[in-house]
Structure formats: C-alpha cells, structure tokens
Amino acid sequence: MSEIFTFDNVRFLAQGLGMTIMIALITIVLSIFFGSILAIAKNYGNKFFSKLASAYIELFRCTPNLLWILAIRFMVPIPPLASGVLSFTLFTTAVVAEIIRGGLNSIPKGQFEGAASQGFTFVQTLWYIVLPQCFMKIVPSLLSQMITIIKDTSFLWAVAIEEFTGKSMILMGQLRTGGQVLCLFAVIAGVYFLLNFTLSCVVRKRQEKSAI
Amino acid sequence: MMFRAFMDGPFGPSKWMTLFSDFSEIFLIGFFTTLKVASLGLCLALVLGIVFGVFSTSNSKILRTIARVYVEIWQNTPLVIQIFFLYNGLPRFGLVWSQFVIGVIGVGLYHGAYISEVVRTGIEAIPKGQYEAAASQGFTYLQTMRYIILPQSIKIILPPLTNQALNLVKNTSVLAMIAGGDLMYHADSWSTYKLVYGPTYIVTGMLYFVICYPLSKLAERLEKKSKEDAPAPVGSDDAGKGGAEA
Amino acid sequence: MKNFFKKFVAVATMATMLLTTAACGGSQEAPADGGADAAVVDSVQKIKDRGVLKVGVKVDVPKFGYKNTSTGEVEGFEIDLAKKIAGEILGDESKIEVQAVTAKTRGPLLDNGEIDLVIATFTITEERKETYNFSDPYFTDGVAMLVKKDAGFTGFKDMDGATIGVAQSATSKDALSKAAEEIGITVNFSEFASYPELKAALDSGRIDVFSVDGAILAGYVDESSEILPDRFDPQEYGVASKKSNTDLAETVNKVVNDLKASGEMDTMLAKWELK
Numbered sequence: 245m246s247e248i249f250t251f252d253n254v255r256f257l258a259q260g261l262g263m264t265i266m267i268a269l270i271t272i273v274l275s276i277f278f279g280s281i282l283a284i285a286k287n288y289g290n291k292f293f294s295k296l297a298s299a300y301i302e303l304f305r306c307t308p309n310l311l312w313i314l315a316i317r318f319m320v321p322i323p324p325l326a327s328g329v330l331s332f333t334l335f336t337t338a339v340v341a342e343i344i345r346g347g348l349n350s351i352p353k354g355q356f357e358g359a360a361s362q363g364f365t366f367v368q369t370l371w372y373i374v375l376p377q378c379f380m381k382i383v384p385s386l387l388s389q390m391i392t393i394i395k396d397t398s399f400l401w402a403v404a405i406e407e408f409t410g411k412s413m414i415l416m417g418q419l420r421t422g423g424q425v426l427c428l429f430a431v432i433a434g435v436y437f438l439l440n441f442t443l444s445c446v447v448r449k450r451q452e453k454s455a456i
Numbered sequence: 457m458m459f460r461a462f463m464d465g466p467f468g469p470s471k472w473m474t475l476f477s478d479f480s481e482i483f484l485i486g487f488f489t490t491l492k493v494a495s496l497g498l499c500l501a502l503v504l505g506i507v508f509g510v511f512s513t514s515n516s517k518i519l520r521t522i523a524r525v526y527v528e529i530w531q532n533t534p535l536v537i538q539i540f541f542l543y544n545g546l547p548r549f550g551l552v553w554s555q556f557v558i559g560v561i562g563v564g565l566y567h568g569a570y571i572s573e574v575v576r577t578g579i580e581a582i583p584k585g586q587y588e589a590a591a592s593q594g595f596t597y598l599q600t601m602r603y604i605i606l607p608q609s610i611k612i613i614l615p616p617l618t619n620q621a622l623n624l625v626k627n628t629s630v631l632a633m634i635a636g637g638d639l640m641y642h643a644d645s646w647s648t649y650k651l652v653y654g655p656t657y658i659v660t661g662m663l664y665f666v667i668c669y670p671l672s673k674l675a676e677r678l679e680k681k682s683k684e685d686a687p688a689p690v691g692s693d694d695a696g697k698g699g700a701e702a
Numbered sequence: 703m704k705n706f707f708k709k710f711v712a713v714a715t716m717a718t719m720l721l722t723t724a725a726c727g728g729s730q731e732a733p734a735d736g737g738a739d740a741a742v743v744d745s746v747q748k749i750k751d752r753g754v755l756k757v758g759v760k761v762d763v764p765k766f767g768y769k770n771t772s773t774g775e776v777e778g779f780e781i782d783l784a785k786k787i788a789g790e791i792l793g794d795e796s797k798i799e800v801q802a803v804t805a806k807t808r809g810p811l812l813d814n815g816e817i818d819l820v821i822a823t824f825t826i827t828e829e830r831k832e833t834y835n836f837s838d839p840y841f842t843d844g845v846a847m848l849v850k851k852d853a854g855f856t857g858f859k860d861m862d863g864a865t866i867g868v869a870q871s872a873t874s875k876d877a878l879s880k881a882a883e884e885i886g887i888t889v890n891f892s893e894f895a896s897y898p899e900l901k902a903a904l905d906s907g908r909i910d911v912f913s914v915d916g917a918i919l920a921g922y923v924d925e926s927s928e929i930l931p932d933r934f935d936p937q938e939y940g941v942a943s944k945k946s947n948t949d950l951a952e953t954v955n956k957v958v959n960d961l962k963a964s965g966e967m968d969t970m971l972a973k974w975e976l977k
Binding site for chain 1: 640668
C-alpha cells in the first residue's frame with residue numbers, strides 16, 4: 245500500500261483528478277450556454293431552427309460518447325485537453341438542452357401573455373422572467389449531469405488524455421502484482437465515489453427543498 | 457494534387473473498399489454481440505430496478521437502506537472502473553466470467569441503479585391514500601404493489617425508462633476496453649490494424665444509431681402520451697404497439 | 703409508421719452529412735498539404751518555423767516511454783531519440799513537445815497534423831508503409847511470451863486452445879497466428895489498449911499468455927511469471943512520419959543511421975538497459 249501511494253504518486257494522481265474536475269466544469273458551463281440556445285431554438289424557433297436543433301439532439305443522443313471522443317481527437321488537430329472538452333461539450337450540450345427544455349415547458353404559458361401585456365418583448369420575457377425560473381428548477385438535474393460527466397471522463401483514457409483514470413493507468417505500469425493493481429483501483433473508485441456522492445447529496449437536498 | 461490527396465486521405469475510396477470487404481465478419485459480428493449484451497443487460501437492469509425501486513419505497517428501514525447503498529455505489533462510480541473490477545478483480549475471488557457475461561452484468565447493475573430511481577419516483581407519485589384504501593380491502597403490501605401501484609406508475613416510468621435503455625445500449629461500448637467482442641471493440645481493433653479509421657467510425661456510428669434512434673423516438677412518443685392522457689386507462693396496448701415498432 | 707420512417711431517414715441523412723462535413727474538415731487539410739505550396743506547408747521548414755518538434759510517444763511503457771510520476775516528465779529511450787532528431791532539425795535537443803499516444807491514436811494524430819513524428823514502439827510493416835513513412839529500424843526484437851509459472855507452459859506447442867493477450871494494432875497477433883498455423887494449434891486472441899491492462903489480465907487469469915516484444919515484456923516479469931524462450935518474427939521499430947512529408951522522413955532517417963553508424967545508438971540503448 246505505502247509502495248503505491250508515495251507522495252509523488254499521490255500528487256501525480258491529484259493532478260489527474262484536477263484535470264477531471266476542470267474538464268467537467270468547463271464542459272458544464274459551455275453546455276449550459278449552448279444547450280440554452282438549442283432548447284430555445286427547439287421550443288420557440290421557426291420550423292427550420294426547431295428541426296435543426298432536434299436533429300442535433302437526436303444525433304448525439306443516439307451515438308456512443310466514446311465514438312465522438314475518438315472522432316474529435318482524430319479529426320480536429322487541437323491539444324488533448326481542448327479535444328476532451330470539445331467532445332464532451334458536443335454531446336453534453338444535447339443532454340443539457342433536453343433538461344432545459346423540460347424546465348421551459350414547466351413554466352406556465354400564461355406568464356408569456358402576462359409579460360407581453362406588460363410590454364415585454366419575447367427576448368425580455370425569456371431573459372428576465374422565464375429563464376431564471378427555469379434554471380432554479382433544473383439545478384438538481386444539472387448537478388446530476390455533472391456527476392455523469394465526471395464519471396464519463398474516464399473514457400478519455402481511450403485517446404490517452406491524462407485525466408484521473410488515465411493517470412492511474414500510467415501508474416499501473418509501475419505495479420508488479422495483481423493485488424497492488426486492485427488496491428490502486430479500489431482507491432480510485434473510492435475517490436470517484438466520494439466526489440460524486442457529495443454532489444448527489446446536494447442534489448437530493450435541492451430536490452427535497454423544491455418538493456416542499 | 458487535391459484529387460490525389462483525397463484518394464490517399466483518411467476518407468479515400470480505397471479505405472471504404474477495404475471496409476466493405478471486411479464488413480460482415482467485423483462489423484456484423486460486433487453489432488449482434490452489442491445487441492445481445494444490450495438486450496440481456498436491459499432485462500437484468502429491469503429486474504434489479506423494479507426490485508430495488510420497490511425496496512426503496514417500502515416501510516422497512518433495512519430494505520430502504522439496502523436499496524440506497526446499491527443505488528449510491530453504482531451511480532457514483534464510473535462504469536469503466538466497475539467493468540475493470542468485474543474483469544480483473546473477481547477472478548481473484550474465484551469468479552471468472554466471460555466478457556459477454558461481464559457485459560450483461562456490468563451494464564445491468566449500472567443501469568439497474570438508475571432504473572431503480574426511476575421506479576421509485578414513479579411509485580412515489582401515486583397518492584399515499586391508495587395504499588390505505590388497498591389495505592382496508594385486505595390487500596397485502598406485495599398485492600398492493602402488483603395490482604394497484606405499479607400498473608399506475610408505468611405511465612410515469614416508461615419515458616425515462618426508455619431513455620435508460622438508450623443509454624444502456626450506448627454504454628455497452630465500454631466493453632471495448634476489456635476485449636469484449638462488441639461493435640466498438642471490433643471497430644477499434646480492425647481500424648487500428650488496417651489504419652482505416654475515418655470510414656470505420658462513420659459506419660460504427662450509423663450502426664449504433666440504427667439501434668438507438670427507434671428507442672429515442674419511442675421515448676419521445678411515450679412522453680407525449682403520458683402528458684396528453686395522464687388519467688388514461690391502465691394497461692392500454694399502445695405501449696405494446698410502440699414496443700413492436702422498436 | 704410511414705411518418706416514423708421518414709423521420710428516421712431525415713435524421714440519418716443529417717447524421718451522415720454532419721459526419722462527412724467533419725470528415726472533410728479533416729481531409730481538406732490534406733489537399734492543402736499536398737497542394738501547390740506543399741514544400742512550405744508540410745516540410746522540415748514548417749517545424750523550423752514553429753521552433754518545436756511535436757512527437758507522439760508512449761507514456762506507459764517503461765524504458766521506451768514512461769511518464770515519471772515524480773517529475774511529470776516522459777522519459778525513456780524513445781524520448782532520447784526524439785531529442786536527437788530535434789537537435790538535428792532545430793539545433794536544440796530540448797525543443798521537443800511530447801504528446802501521449804496509444805496504438806489507436808498514433809496514426810490519426812499523425813494524419814491530422816497534431817504531431818510530426820511517432821516514436822512509440824511502432825513496428826514497421828509493409829501495410830503500414832503504404833500509409834506512413836518509416837525510418838530504418840532503430841530497435842529490433844522478437845515477439846516473446848510471458849506466462850504464469852504455475853500454468854505449466856514450456857513452449858508455444860503447449861498452447862493449444864490458450865487465450866493470448868496482445869496489444870491493439872497487433873503485429874504480434876500476426877506473428878503468433880502464423881506460428882500457430884505452422885505447428886497446427888489453435889489459439890484465441892484478446893486485444894487491449896495498453897500493456898498495464900494486459901499485465902492485469904494475465905494476473906487475474908483472464909489471458910494465459912501476455913505476448914508482446916521481448917524488451918517490453920522484460921519490464922513486467924515478477925516472481926510468479928516467466929518469459930518463455932520462444933521468439934517469433936522479429937519486430938522492427940521505426941520512426942513514423944506523414945506520407946506526404948518526404949523531406950522530414952529523409953532527415954529522420956539520416957539521424958537514425960548516423961546514430962547507428964557512430965555507435966551512439968548502442969550507448970543510448972544501453973542507458974535504458976535495452977538489448
């Protein structure tokens with residue numbers, strides 16, 4: 245045990261964990277931005293934009309993430325970290341768009357009429373009235389999505405991006421016995437668990453609050 | 457010059473030719489393995505999901521705790537790590553399962569946890585009064601579940617359930633990491649060997665799409681339906697028709 | 703049903719279009735590279751202008767390319783070789799930028815221009831030579847087999863029905879299938895993305911044999927396992943570069959051959975206890 249988790253190795257793993265969290269944070273922020281655009285296009289856009297948004301969402305919903313991770317890494321010549329963020333943003337945007345749409349649909353239609361009668365334009369209504377309520381409602385779903393992203397970053401090792409799982413795989417090259425390998429992976433699983441469990445507790449707190 | 461570059465490029469015609477000459481032995485085998493793993497995995501996930509979903513709404517604290525622990529552990533660790541454990545960890549305890557079995561059990565357990573939450577939400581949406589009414593009619597807890605609560609929850613449960621099925625199909629691709637013989641594994645192995653990766657990924661994507669798109673449409677339709685006719689008669693055969701289409 | 707089918711076709715067409723657009727984005731660079739200004743775009747000059755040589759290396763193969771967990775630097779024989787090439791092209795051995803590659807990613811990354819060279823235990827084969835330029839071999843080694851001591855294998859002939867683990871992009875797979883055919887036994891193969899994963903699979907009894915080139919395998923021997931004396935088709939590692947970039951390929955080949963002629967290559971190999 246102490247052979248594996250020397251100070252240097254722990255620091256090495258911690259860098260990987262930092263990478264994982266960074267990819268997850270950038271991805272969720274970008275996906276909320278692009279997801280909002282998609283959701284609004286699908287819900288309120290004209291036929292063309294609505295169809296376009298639907299097609300985008302369907303495409304990414306129906307193909308494995310691993311495939312996009314590979315495709316982006318191979319087709320777009322950008323550094324590993326950017327490549328990871330780009331591929332994750334592409335498919336997470338599709339998921340987040342559906343979450344946001346769920347939030348938008350839960351806002352009573354009457355609010356649009358009410359706002360219009362007060363002289364609000366459509367964009368103003370969205371920005372000042374509908375979106376703030378929508379985002380308050382979907383915070384738990386977005387946090388759940390964050391958990392999914394953190395877990396799924398482990399796919400990135402398939403293209404040699406050194407996030408948390410990747411760093412452990414490299415570390416595995418030093419280990420000589422199967423017992424050590426399992427021990428390492430038990431710890432890795434434990435760290436993922438702690439991080440995600442904390443997030444899921446926050447999710448549950450929020451859900452209970454909004455249920456009342 | 458441009459023409460030559462295209463011919464030699466990653467998407468040149470010769471690459472496509474190579475792909476189609478090996479199509480049936482590489483892609484189709486993988487495609488059917490993926491289908492088999494996904495369908496058996498889904499069956500397991502459904503069983504686990506219903507059992508633990510019912511557990512987490514029961515009155516027994518022990519059952520609720522068991523369900524909670526299962527859901528939290530499986531939802532909060534990456535599938536890649538879980539599969540790795542099943543593959544390399546279990547043999548140390550004398551359990552050597554084939555990659556196929558690991559695939560089924562791996563994705564089954566993982567999505568079982570998600571489905572359990574879906575089922576729990578569905579059950580909790582049914583008013584508490586119905587339990588009391590059933591009890592007053594002499595129904596046991598299991599009978600209440602079987603005849604009264606679950607049939608009503610199905611309407612609420614079906615759309616997110618179909619989504620889970622879709623994600624399950626996509627997630628079988630992690631089997632590629634343990635030489636699982638699924639579509640992704642064959643595509644990976646073949647493309648790195650022949651150095652034909654461009655067309656390979658397009659074709660692989662299309663094959664996954666063929667499985668997932670009907671599921672996605674089904675989910676959409678069910679969702680619309682459950683919104684339109686929330687109080688619709690239970691057990692109508694519409695869901696059955698949708699299923700046949702998928 | 704009809705409506706459903708129409709929608710399906712619409713989205714499928716959209717998907718194909720999107721993918722091909724992405725694809726052409728990739729191949730459009732190829733025309734630029736192979737075009738009129740090829741000499742400027744895809745040559746040694748381009749690397750000189752950039753001032754840094756981008757090399758794809760392994761980060762999980764001890765002795766060849768391994769990321770030092772203390773310093774975060776990638777170290778190994780292949781990195782030393784990359785430095786020599788940078789020294790020749792840029793006059794400064796420190797001007798390299800290494801990027802982790804796997805058997806799966808090394809080809810595509812070379813194609814899309816993310817890296818100039820692949821020095822990552824890349825075996826030269828006739829088939830690969832049609833897609834990439836390879837230098838003359840800088841290292842040669844036979845395919846060897848690592849087995850558990852208690853499995854009772856004495857040689858390849860005992861392995862009828864055994865499962866052999868090989869790395870993706872399997873030249874060792876070819877070598878072994880050929881050998882198996884010759885002596886009339888059947889073996890199964892499982893492919894993994896990295897060597898540590900292969901070792902883990904051997905330890906857990908998933909595979910009976912872990913087979914890769916001997917020098918790499920030497921790094922994975924422990925008390926319970928041994929390398930069998932059998933050796934198969936020698937594997938020759940070469941430095942790979944983009945097919946269109948003949949200029950770079952010549953320069954690289956010159957460096958490799960100069961190092962070999964002066965005996966410096968042997969010193970470099972000896973430093974990492976190779977050969």
